[in-house]
Amino acid sequence: MKLVTWNVNSVRARLERVVAYFRKAAPDVACLQETKIVDADFPVEAFRELGYHATFHGQKTYNGVAILSREAPADVVRGMQDGDPDADARLLAVTVAGMSVVDVYVPNGQEVGSPKYDFKLRWLARLRAFLDKNFRKEQPLVVCGDFNVAPEDRDVWDAEKWRGQVLFSEPEKAALKQVSDFGLIDALREKNQDSGVYTWWDYRNGSFPRGWGLRIDHFLMSAALIGRLRAVTVERDERKGPNPSDHAPVVAELESPA
DNA sequence: ATGGCTACTCCTAGTAGA
Numbered sequence: 279m280k281l282v283t284w285n286v287n288s289v290r291a292r293l294e295r296v297v298a299y300f301r302k303a304a305p306d307v308a309c310l311q312e313t314k315i316v317d318a319d320f321p322v323e324a325f326r327e328l329g330y331h332a333t334f335h336g337q338k339t340y341n342g343v344a345i346l347s348r349e350a351p352a353d354v355v356r357g358m359q360d361g362d363p364d365a366d367a368r369l370l371a372v373t374v375a376g377m378s379v380v381d382v383y384v385p386n387g388q389e390v391g392s393p394k395y396d397f398k399l400r401w402l403a404r405l406r407a408f409l410d411k412n413f414r415k416e417q418p419l420v421v422c423g424d425f426n427v428a429p430e431d432r433d434v435w436d437a438e439k440w441r442g443q444v445l446f447s448e449p450e451k452a453a454l455k456q457v458s459d460f461g462l463i464d465a466l467r468e469k470n471q472d473s474g475v476y477t478w479w480d481y482r483n484g485s486f487p488r489g490w491g492l493r494i495d496h497f498l499m500s501a502a503l504i505g506r507l508r509a510v511t512v513e514r515d516e517r518k519g520p521n522p523s524d525h526a527p528v529v530a531e532l533e534s535p536a
Numbered sequence: 537a538t539g540g541c542t543a544c545t546c547c548t549a550g551t552a553g554a
Binding site: 287288290291312314338339340386387388394424426443444445478479480481482483484485486487488489492494514515517518519521522524 | 537538539540541542543544545551552553554
């Protein structure tokens, strides 16, 4: 069982690369973020030809999440449904392959102290409430996506430069921990203690070839799934070459359920 | 070389991303 999370930075601009990656990696379930496309225009056919059901929650220009799955998903939930007046398409939840899958695109936050930063912290608090309301920590549950938070020094290419900055400020780390404290484990860290494992590199300044990256895309899994976890890897090669997303896919491989 | 921003919009400049 192969799960992928990938911020594609426009599924339309990235379609050729995304299709090529799906052919090569053949994920069973893939969560995409920043699709930047309205539902009416989602490239359903391109994924159908690859053998995937497409479930999506998008909007014009910004945000947007999608789940591609070999099996047809059930229990589709678009957005947190918590009454908060927030039109952003940033969360999509389904049941598929015997597990609950929550695909999230956490707000970027722009700058510490800005209104968008406050929105980000509130959004993460709402995510915890969404989990409390809809799931139990004992069930097979994966919450994955672009969290826009690097949890630890080893997840940042220059921790001193980034300390206190957006993506690496203490309130953001605390808000992410509140989400994990539902009963979820950072799957990559279950299998890999290395520093320098990054999932995003700025388009500017030659950040990728210089190794200037951050680990901000995560798989958070309940114990039931961690028990089946074989490996978590970052598909760094997908950041290379023409027209890359600024994020690389992250892959989690699970044993079949007992 | 893995390479120096990119994608979007009632578009050619401004906004947002991270």
